[in-house]
Amino acid sequence: MHHFIYSFIIVFIFTLCSTAVAQGEVVFASGSPLSTYQSRVIYPLLKEAFKRNGVEFDAKSYPSPRSLLMSNSGALDGELHRVYNFHEVSGGQYPNLVRIECDLLSIYLAVFSKNADVKIVNWEQLVGSKVGFVSGKKYAESFLGKTLKPENIIRQSSEPNLFKMLAKGYIEYAISGGLEGKRLVLKHPDFHGIKEVGKLKETKIYAYMHKKHAALAEKVAITLIEMKKDGAFKKIVNEARHSYCEIEDCKKMNCTYDCLNSDLVDKGNLSTDPIHPNHFAQSNHSESSSHSDQ
Known part of the structure; x- marks a missing residue:
């Protein structure tokens, strides 16, 4: 029925x-x-x-x-x-x-970890570790499935949940979009010990x-x-x-x-000329006094 x-x-x-x-x-x-x-x-x-x-x-x-x-x-x-x-x-x-x-x-898939000393340059370096990603991300799922044992692949429903798992030590690495992951780390105090430790294959x-x-x-x-x-x-x-x-x-x-100035933009299609850090100086300054506790 x-x-x-x-x-x-x-x-x-x-x-x-x-x-x-x-x-x-x-x-x-x-x-x-x-x-x-x-x-x-x-x-x-x-x-x-x-x-x-x-x-x-x-x-x-x-x-x-x-x-x-x-x-x-x-x-x-x-x-x-x-x-x-x-x-x-x-x-x-x-x-x-x-x-x-x-x-x-x-875009590129990035590897995030609480161990800032490690540098990941290929999928094989993740063997033996518990690695998380967001369910439905077929690109990450495909590579992890070829590299890790099923019990070491941890699926989560969202990026915030994925990074919570990493912050609490339930997984050793999180696979995420580079810019999305960086912004989560910047936004959430509990994630400040997490660092991007590697960039894996870029894809269109x-x-x-x-x-x-x-x-x-x-x-x-x-x-x-x-x-x-x-x-x-x-x-x-x-x-x-x-x-x-x-x-x-x-x-x-x-x-x-x-x-x-992130490197996520398709360099073949778009300008990658750096944007001066003072580009938003006026708007950032106008908010600094009212949000000094951030």
Whole structure:
């Protein structure tokens, strides 16, 4: 009975979303909160690209496994951000998703630990240690599954929970996005003993669509490439980075300069000219008196 009800709900949502597409609207799933760095950058890029094709764009956040279930089933129209070789690292579990053939971002997976003396340069160095990551991160899951024993792979539901496990000593290492992890450490006093101790393989990030939208996916890819050429891509990404790095909690922790000069931006697509640390001097100074206890 429960299976029937669940199936009915999926079919119902699928019907609604199909109707929405016919009216010129698509809704993507994000496997992480829309406030995260990847989502903040990619959402406005796709919104503009779909707008240029006469289609309204929106995205909703779900836990990563549920996000993939809904986009692969067609209940939602696509995935906001997944790695280039997503089908390989996920074992082909989501065959209905087709890649929008334009890279949107470059990221690296970072290793965090309370032992600042260790330096991690490859996955093999993690053998024998308990290592945590956020469930649904197929890229990390694939590499950890090839390297560690199952009992040493610890899955968590969110980045904060992952870092709590690390802070309390339940795991020896946490795998996270470099910038996201650094900001968590800066924001939470309990995490201040945690350091980034290594950068693992860099990867390109792409959006994916349900195969029923394959033709539209091709058009959007062409549009994104055009946006790179006409400067819109760079402008949107720079604005998104400033928005992400200038949010209240980041400015309180004085991490704006580190954030804006992080090496997560795709160097082939965007300017990597350093931003002067005085860029936000006025706004940081105006808040320093009222938040001196931070």
